[in-house]
Amino acid sequence: MMMVINHFKRYRHIAPLAVLRMAFGAVLFVSTVRFIVKGWVTDFYITPRFHFPFYGFEWLHPGSAGCMYTVYGLMAAAAFCICTGLFYRIATIVFFCCFGYAEMLDKTYYLNHYYLVTIFSFLLMLVPAHRYCSLDVLRKPALRVTQVPSWTILIFKYQLCLIYFFAGLSKLTHDWLIEALPLRIWLPAKAPTVPVISSLLHHDCVACFFSWGGMLFDLSIGFLLLYRPTRRPAYILVIIFHVLTALIFQIGVFPYLMMSATLIFFSEDFHRSVLRKANSGEEKQLVFSRPVRITLLWALSVYFLLQVLMPLRFLLYPGSLFWTEEGYRFSWRVMLMEKSGTTYFYIKDPATGRKFQVNNGKFLTPYQERMMETQPDMMLQYAHILATEYKERGITNPQVTVESYVTLNGHGSRLFIDSARNLASEKETWFGHKNWILPMDEKN
Amino acid sequence: MKHKKLAAAVVTGTFCATLVLFSCSKSDKNDDSQGGGNQSDTVLVNLGANVISPAFNQLATATAGLETVVTAFTNFPTSGSLLAMKNAFKDAYKAWEGVSAYQFGPMLDQSLTTHFTNSFPADTAIIKSNIAGASYTMDGLGNFAAQGFPALDYLLFAYNDNYVMARFTTDANATGAKNYLKALAGALKTKAAAVANAWSATGGNYVDKFSKATGVDAGSSLSQLLNAFVQDFDVTLQNYKIGIPIGKYGPNTLPISPEKVEAYYSGYSVALLIAQLQAIQTMYLGGNGGGIDDKVAATTAKNNGLPLNDAIKNQINTLLAKLQTLQDPLSAAVQNNITTVNDTYTEVRKLTVLLKADMSSALGVKISFQDDDGD
Numbered sequence: 001m002m003m004v005i006n007h008f009k010r011y012r013h014i015a016p017l018a019v020l021r022m023a024f025g026a027v028l029f030v031s032t033v034r035f036i037v038k039g040w041v042t043d044f045y046i047t048p049r050f051h052f053p054f055y056g057f058e059w060l061h062p063g064s065a066g067c068m069y070t071v072y073g074l075m076a077a078a079a080f081c082i083c084t085g086l087f088y089r090i091a092t093i094v095f096f097c098c099f100g101y102a103e104m105l106d107k108t109y110y111l112n113h114y115y116l117v118t119i120f121s122f123l124l125m126l127v128p129a130h131r132y133c134s135l136d137v138l139r140k141p142a143l144r145v146t147q148v149p150s151w152t153i154l155i156f157k158y159q160l161c162l163i164y165f166f167a168g169l170s171k172l173t174h175d176w177l178i179e180a181l182p183l184r185i186w187l188p189a190k191a192p193t194v195p196v197i198s199s200l201l202h203h204d205c206v207a208c209f210f211s212w213g214g215m216l217f218d219l220s221i222g223f224l225l226l227y228r229p230t231r232r233p234a235y236i237l238v239i240i241f242h243v244l245t246a247l248i249f250q251i252g253v254f255p256y257l258m259m260s261a262t263l264i265f266f267s268e269d270f271h272r273s274v275l276r277k278a279n280s281g282e283e284k285q286l287v288f289s290r291p292v293r294i295t296l297l298w299a300l301s302v303y304f305l306l307q308v309l310m311p312l313r314f315l316l317y318p319g320s321l322f323w324t325e326e327g328y329r330f331s332w333r334v335m336l337m338e339k340s341g342t343t344y345f346y347i348k349d350p351a352t353g354r355k356f357q358v359n360n361g362k363f364l365t366p367y368q369e370r371m372m373e374t375q376p377d378m379m380l381q382y383a384h385i386l387a388t389e390y391k392e393r394g395i396t397n398p399q400v401t402v403e404s405y406v407t408l409n410g411h412g413s414r415l416f417i418d419s420a421r422n423l424a425s426e427k428e429t430w431f432g433h434k435n436w437i438l439p440m441d442e443k444n
Numbered sequence: 445m446k447h448k449k450l451a452a453a454v455v456t457g458t459f460c461a462t463l464v465l466f467s468c469s470k471s472d473k474n475d476d477s478q479g480g481g482n483q484s485d486t487v488l489v490n491l492g493a494n495v496i497s498p499a500f501n502q503l504a505t506a507t508a509g510l511e512t513v514v515t516a517f518t519n520f521p522t523s524g525s526l527l528a529m530k531n532a533f534k535d536a537y538k539a540w541e542g543v544s545a546y547q548f549g550p551m552l553d554q555s556l557t558t559h560f561t562n563s564f565p566a567d568t569a570i571i572k573s574n575i576a577g578a579s580y581t582m583d584g585l586g587n588f589a590a591q592g593f594p595a596l597d598y599l600l601f602a603y604n605d606n607y608v609m610a611r612f613t614t615d616a617n618a619t620g621a622k623n624y625l626k627a628l629a630g631a632l633k634t635k636a637a638a639v640a641n642a643w644s645a646t647g648g649n650y651v652d653k654f655s656k657a658t659g660v661d662a663g664s665s666l667s668q669l670l671n672a673f674v675q676d677f678d679v680t681l682q683n684y685k686i687g688i689p690i691g692k693y694g695p696n697t698l699p700i701s702p703e704k705v706e707a708y709y710s711g712y713s714v715a716l717l718i719a720q721l722q723a724i725q726t727m728y729l730g731g732n733g734g735g736i737d738d739k740v741a742a743t744t745a746k747n748n749g750l751p752l753n754d755a756i757k758n759q760i761n762t763l764l765a766k767l768q769t770l771q772d773p774l775s776a777a778v779q780n781n782i783t784t785v786n787d788t789y790t791e792v793r794k795l796t797v798l799l800k801a802d803m804s805s806a807l808g809v810k811i812s813f814q815d816d817d818g819d
Contacts (some may be wrong), residue, residue, distance in 0.1 A: 185805070189659070189661060192659045252662060340804055347695070357694070366812030370812045407747075407802050410806050412746045412747035412752070412802060
């Protein structure tokens with residue numbers, strides 16, 4: 001605890017924060033514009049008739065097309081403002097709210113890197129990253145400071161360490177380490193479109209090497225970046241690792257997010273020389289008032305406790321994590337499974353005994369359907385959507401059952417859900433196990 | 445000074461890496477020019493040249509033959525030319541089943557799709573009104589169920605030969621009927637010829653493009669082929685050809701709808717189902733060259749303890765055997781012997797799961813692909 005409190009008393013140069021703000025803000029801006037240009041605002045939020053909001057956020061709904069484009073327009077503008085440090089406080093709040101809103105609307109589109117963006121924009125809200133080398137300083141020179149409490153920089157380092165470390169922990173599985181799965185499926189499949197190293201990717205030993213390399217990288221990179229003597233080679237590793245993943249997989253802006261975020265680990269001298277033009281001027285400390293300090297200390301303690309607990313919550317559930325996906329999201333489990341399924345929903349009218357299969361395409365977009373087909377919580381939501389729809393069509397008490405087959409890492413498809421259970425009468429809970437998911441080892 | 449250099453190096457390095465990445469990053473969906481450059485894939489080469497392209501040539505020949513006998517019939521309607529027309533229709537319909545798994549690229553470009561070519565049951569009211577002189581566009585909105593094979597099926601087989609002859613000879617709208625018949629056959633012939641030409645090495649040479657779009661990303665040939673073929677099997681064969689007639693699929697078909705089978709009037713449904721599955725089998729095995737089976741066999745994927753490739757091959761054979769126990773007309777079987785049809789449906793379902801979940805997963809191809817940010 002003393003050490004933590006020390007970070008509220010010890011001061012550091014602000015340059016790392018300013019560089020992080022610019023680099024990360026730039027990536028956010030590019031990624032938001034890219035999202036809009038690719039037409040995903042329409043594809044993801046306007047076209048679908050139904051959505052899969054996160055538990056607790058069912059009250060959120062996508063707005064009209066105009067509204068959704070405004071949200072994304074605001075997001076892009078806010079990212080630009082974050083990058084340049086213009087109206088920074090408002091910009092970070094706007095970005096966090098808009099991005100968080102879009103993320104909560106539909107879990108179909110959940111990605112670990114969107115979660116990373118959400119929490120980084122949350123942390124950026126708390127720190128004075130605009131008080132150096134920014135348009136705000138140009139606008140109001142009085143804002144300029146050179147020394148900030150060291151926690152403002154450390155929280156980003158700790159967050160990144162947690163991300164990499166948990167990503168590494170989640171790779172400690174039989175499939176990943178011993179079978180080299182799913183890389184042994186993906187690498188040969190992707191090989192023809194990968195430049196230079198294409199011919200290597202067909203070998204099983206390369207998949208093994210990548211699996212172990214990835215695991216060791218994730219587990220150790222945080223510490224190597226923290227420790228000064230290993231920092232430079234570690235950053236080179238960061239670049240190699242993320243460039244490789246970007247070349248092999250279609251993972252959008254994720255590598256750039258990580259490469260820009262990990263810059264924070266460099267020493268303040270490094271960051272000061274990046275921003276050497278802004279170095280002239282008097283030294284000034286930013287002092288937080290005592291109540292603010294205490295509030296932040298508590299808030300951040302709770303926040304980091306949650307960050308540690310979230311990835312571990314899977315321990316609350318029985319069964320295989322990758323199979324049930326209970327406690328899977330928000331836990332830095334990245335590219336760990338090749339999972340695929342096919343799912344048939346049936347409606348039964350208990351009054352007449354008639355039972356028929358539903359055309360999923362009439363309710364969901366292909367993307368939503370594909371994601372739903374392997375994720376039980378989405379199946380439950382979809383069952384409720386169907387129950388509501390068919391009630392409106394005149395079936396008083398429709399029973400919804402599902403016949404779902406899923407294969408995980410090429411182990412072979414098997415029945416995924418108890419097809420006798422009426423999902424219309426099952427409820428979602430916070431941490432309750434869904435006992436209608438069949439165990440993976442049960443042969444059907 | 446040291447830090448300045450380092451900073452400069454990191455900034456330049458990151459910038460260069462970004463440039464490199466953006467310049468080789470994969471392009472978006474619907475861009476079929478992408479894929480692995482000029483390296484071709486031997487399986488794709490074989491499938492394109494020796495399986496898919498010949499199937500389109502077959503369809504082009506069969507539909508051209510159909511058009512010839514339709515013209516002959518409309519010039520001299522005789523019972524002999526009517527019979528020739530019926531036979532040519534069956535040949536062409538069978539040839540259609542040989543290509544229905546390949547609805548991507550040229551087939552989409554030419555609207556030679558299930559929607560326009562094989563929407564059954566036929567909309568007889570629109571067909572009658574088109575014959576009676578209503579103005580229509582063949583591929584126009586709402587005309588999809590009044591054309592293609594189901595429309596011909598209706599016109600040639602819905603009634604006994606005397607009545608059919610009368611429709612084209614003595615009926616008040618006989619000229620309209622003859623013209624519509626010619627238009628139907630003509631549209632099929634034109635589209636089939638255009639697609640065959642687009643695939644042909646001496647024509648549009650899509651076969652070359654197909655062999656070079658390697659990899660498994662959106663727009664790659666394997667992704668397009670498997671998506672098209674799985675959809676054809678899952679939706680058209682499983683749901684439409686069997687699921688709806690036996691009342692398993694959709695709320696409006698209960699308890700059974702035998703009249704909703706494919707080729708209802710000609711009673712040729714089972715033969716067509718077998719033709720479709722045989723075409724799928726040929727494609728999966730790659731004829732005499734490399735097929736999808738080689739790609740699946742190269743993986744470690746298993747199903748129920750068997751190597752996945754064996755499981756798929758076995759299930760195709762099981763289903764073929766099951767289909768061969770069914771007897772045409774399928775509509776009668778649905779009515780009188782539904783247990784056998786239900787059993788067949790169960791076997792179809794097993795193959796759907798193997799193709800849609802296991803095969804796609806083993807090959808790293810996403811079914812119902814939508815471009816996204818990845819993870």
